[in-house]
Amino acid sequence: MDVYLVQNSRKVLKDGLLKRSKRRWSPLPFNIIENDVPPFPKEVDLVASDSSAAYKVYYTLSGPGVTEDPVGVFSVVKETGMLKVHRAVDREVTPQFIFQARVFDRYTNQETDLPLPITVNVEDVNDNAPTFTGQLQFTVLEQSNTGTVVGKVNAIDKDEPDTDHTKIRYSLLSGTNLFYINPETGVISTKTDTLDREVNDKHLVTVDIRDMNGALNGLSNTATATIVVGDINDNPPTFKKTSYNVSVMENQEKGLILRIPIEDKDLINTPNWNSEFIITKGNENGNFRMERDPKTNEGLIYLTKPLDYEKTKNLKLDVMARNQAELSGTNAKWVSIPVDVTVGDVDEGPEFTAPIVRFTVQENTPNDTLIGTYTAVDPETKSSAGIKYYKVSDPASWINVDESTGQLKIANTIDRESHFVVGGVYNVTMKAVDASRKTGTGTVIIQVEDMNDHVPDILSKDLVLCEKDGGEMGSVLVVAEDKDQAPFSAPFSFKLGEKHDDKWAVKPLNSTAVMLAQTKELPTGLYTVPLMVGDLQGFGSTQTVTVRICRCRNGACLAQQNSTSLGVWGILAMLLGLALLLLLFLVCSLWTNNNIHSPLPTSSFTLSATMSILYRIMFTWSTFSLQKLAYLGTEEEGRYADDIIHTYGFEGVGSPAGSVGCCSDQVNQEDLNFLNTLGPKFKVLAEVCTNK
Template identity: 30%
Template sequence: MVWLALLCCALLGVTSSSELMIRRRRSWIIDSFTLEEGHPGPFPYELGKIKVERSYQITFEIFGMGVDEHPEGVLTIDSTTGILSAHKSVDYEELKTLKLKLLASKDDKTLDTKLGIEISILDINDNPPRFPNDLYEVTVEEAVAQGTNLLSVLAYDRDRPETPNSTFHYEIGTVSPKPPNAEFVMGLSGQLSFRGCLDYEVGDVYKVLLVAKDHGEVVSLSSTTTALIHIQDGNNHLPVITGKTGTMTVKEGETGVVPLRLHVADRDLEHTPAWNAKYTIEGDTGGNFKVETDPITNDGILTVLKPLDFEEVTERELLFSVENEMPYYSCKVKARPTSGLWEVDTSGGPAGPVGAGPKPDSLRVTIQVEDINDPPMFTVLVHEAGLVENVAIGTYVQTVTAVDPDSSHARDFVYKIGKDPGDWLNVDPHTGVITTAKRPDRESPHVVDNIYTAILHAVDSGEPPMTGTATLLLHVFDQNDNAPTLSVNNVVVCIGDVPTSTNLTALDPDDVPFGGPFTFELLGEVEGKWSVDPLHGYKVNLVKETIVHSGIHMVELKISDLQGAFAVNNLSVTVCDCTATPSCRERRASSSTVGFGATGILFFALLVLMITLMLSFLMTCKKDFTFLKTDLPNGESLLSSNVEIPGTDCKIPTKPPTKFYLPVHDFVEIMQRTSSFKAVQESFHQQDYWEYNQRRSTHMYQYQEGSAKSGFLSDGGLLELLQQRMQRVQATEDDLHDYYPHLYADEGDDADPHNDQEKIDILEAVFDHRQLDDLGPRFKGLASVCTPAQ
């Protein structure tokens, strides 16, 4: 290679400096230099010399890796001689080659030669094979078959590939505890397995040291990792029944009781699938029992699932067997060849033959059945019968029969009615004959889908008494025993220039063919006033002609069913002016409510009339009377005020008036105090009350159909006025404006001091109205207010 460099220098030497700037020079690579990694020194030491033959002096320089690039400071070159020197060691695993540039210059600093240099790093065995993890863990069953791959590991070596330094193999180091019947082995690719039989009783965890060792020529390096092999206990000990406790007796009809507990022992690890017991029963042909495992004690608990019958069998013989949740397994080593798997003998488990191994432990137990008083049993649990409604009391319905399974109590029982919601039935306690106690009614609320349901009992005389139950479904057939009726008995109809109508619906609780469609017919003098359309169906329109005036009208409507049975329905029709009272039509839905309110107003007005008449009667003058006592118990006295003779400003009647007249303004005041009669208040306030105040000053108020009463209404006029106002009230309270009373005077005003009334104290004694005749002149004003003039 040196001669190639000399040839290159000779060729470059004949090139002028001007050509160096124009033409690219060829570069030669000198790769004969090597550098051993990890060289121990001493430093520096010579790697080699670069020779360029020239007739003139040349200066050498190098640049690149190991000089001014990473790793810096490794190499230097003598500028005059061209000797390369190494100053420190390098790592092959970090850099495989160092690449540099060599420049040779003349004395005038012009470039003479440019070369590329590669220095190869020689690998040494300085890296052992490494495992990725320092610890590996795996859990396997005790019954796992030999040769099974337990764990796989993979080591690596950073030394130069495909050299002895990077080639390695796996070994087993130490094993703790050392199994007497098993041996762990490592495969070429790092698979950990075993041969022989694992034994949980020897150790539940095996600690295995794994070794990876290389094949270095000068020195062999290795590293280790640890594998923890956790062994799950296998079922290599079967449970054994050690005893039993319990009464071993069951009363017939009982469920949920525990007559027996089985006790077992197992040498496997407690509360593992290899220890948990599993019980089976043979001989339980009726499925009357179940056996469960106590999770704490491992006992077998026998429970009665279905009731036993003493009359069928007096005892039950059961065979109990016990085994574990995990299948039984055993393994024994027979031979240990030097290569391959060992010869072993297994029974049960995943590697053993099916059905091999010892038989489960078992125990035979006899369960005694005790006799108890059984309830009577009906031969038919659901009876069905049919009756036409309204049949006579005592009509035969059905006969029920029961038997008593206990021979000692045979026929020693009575029949009773258990549930009879309408008290329709009687039952003979000895024969079971059922008859009617009432007339059946298909429309009764106790009949659902034409069926009346009753419960029957048969009660024996045992200790305690037992009861058998049966059901009676009584089909009730319909009769035409109900006449059609209207769904409502009052409606509201608007008055108008054209006939108006309202819709009515007829109902009949009877079934087909005793119901609708119905026939409708108006009775009475309805010609030109009322009519119905259509005449047949379930709904009908009541048509009001224009001549019908406002007010409350009674209309008789005859409704007949398909069989001719009929009823006359009295329908109250309120006719009102919907234009004068816009809410009249809306009040159809609440007409009944408004009717009650109007009726209440009328009754209240009549009550006021009666009270006022009574007061007037009491104030009537009579000849005989008893004077008031002027001496009071507390020392006070009552001054006599009857010293004056009757004046001319007020005449007190000596007889009760033949007719009572109530001032309109007093009636309005009464109405104002009753908040529930706001509609009447509004009506009086807007018309009569306003009119009265306009005429009050001249005493000219007159009322039609009565004589001049100076602002008073007769009792007949009052009733007529009430009736008219009630017919015109067609709105709910929420539709009217609030009424604000007229202000006449504030309390305390002294407009007329001569009309002041003195306080009159009357003792709690028998009061005679004649005592008022001599109370004095100031009482005359009060008398004139309370009593109308003659």
């Protein structure tokens, strides 16, 4: 291979110095064959610079394949520029090398030309067989049309792209009677429409891939592709028998009575196999239901309502089996089989003519009145002979039952307003007993009709009317109720009784209430007012209400206390207690002062003067208090309730002496003997007064 060196400038001698001019190296790329065989090294081609004509030069190489990984693949003969390769190269690992050549003057070691990039291409040989990629398992539904795509086989080849070395051709080595593969694309398709999952649910086909476009000298690989045949619902469920029989006793409790096994060729535990069962005939009364056993796929018939032998001795059911999925790819239909149900006879207890019977009775109907008859019959004989009747439940004991005939009579007064009557209905439970002691029960519903046996009654007859200022007239609400129902109750009529005193008037409010209003200004006090209250039928009575007119706070009369209720001696005792308390403080003070500073005569004089002053103060106070009490006594009851003595909280909690007030625990306020038994209270006061 030749190397062309293009010179575009020359060296010139100037000022006695050697100058280097630019050059351009333009060699063609070098080629080597991958996986070349020994011996090595082998010559590749010359790398030469046209500066070698003017200078004595040498060559160097650097870069990948020389001084960088992979190191030592190439070298250059220093003096001649011959490029050599030292070992085999794999194109699939390194398809190309690019490294750099440089040329130097042997004497000055100066470069005589610009550096030259060297490209070495590795030529491909067909040393890699094609390989399969991706999955080799496909699915196609049974009975698919001819030409239905099953899947695509994928393969790759590591050799040079876009050459025969990587041009792959596909072929089938087996399964060619059912499937076809496109030789260029690898797509597998069906060759027939007869695939049947129930005959063969899986096919194994051998696929061959070969490069060199399938030539005999091409490299190849084979693999097995698995083609699964998918299920369609082309097989309906079938019964193992042509009919079934089952026996059920009458009055048998609900539960499983029959299992019906089936067969289905479709794929197990899929909608194509899962069964569903329908009773298409004979279950008009809803005595049965069907379910599927999820483990066995069997049909299960359940009894949901007891059967009656006397009414039905035999039932013929038609049971159809189908799948959850609709049929496909077949002309078959869902199939049904007959199921014969035989009902067994049981000796049963008597049955009442109806489970529930209703009679209408007016309240207060006289005792021993016949209200009706409730009888039972033997289900087998349809006769009432020998049956006895009893009460099971009669909460208010209002009914008597004739044991032999089942006649119902009034035993006690029926009251519609009784709490035993709910919504106007009273219930009695009865029992019928036959000769074999078997029983049956029934319910008697008594609809109680209302009578006008109650008059309207005023709910609250003690009323409060708060006194208003400025002579304004007040009124109070009067409400009545009647235990009877319409038309024997509201709307009510209200009017004043015959003996009223014209101080009050009735003002309608609604159907059950009026306002009782003053007609003139009235002082505080109690007033009785007769009121005649009647129902819609005019049935009623005169009732008396009491109206208290008073001064109010928050809608209630003020406390009815009289300021003089404490009594004169009570007030005096309180004042005396206060005076004695002050006296004790003064005595303590004087006693302490006397012991420290003053002689006894001075102390005695001071004590005497103090007592005199206290005496004057205390009965001045008592005179004033008596005048105050006399004034309060002339006022109306409760008028000055805020101006009297009040009891306040106990302040001695936690103290061994309790409250230090000397009178705080005295009940009899006129007894002054407590002065001799002050005990710990005085001790507390003394400690306060003592100068420590």
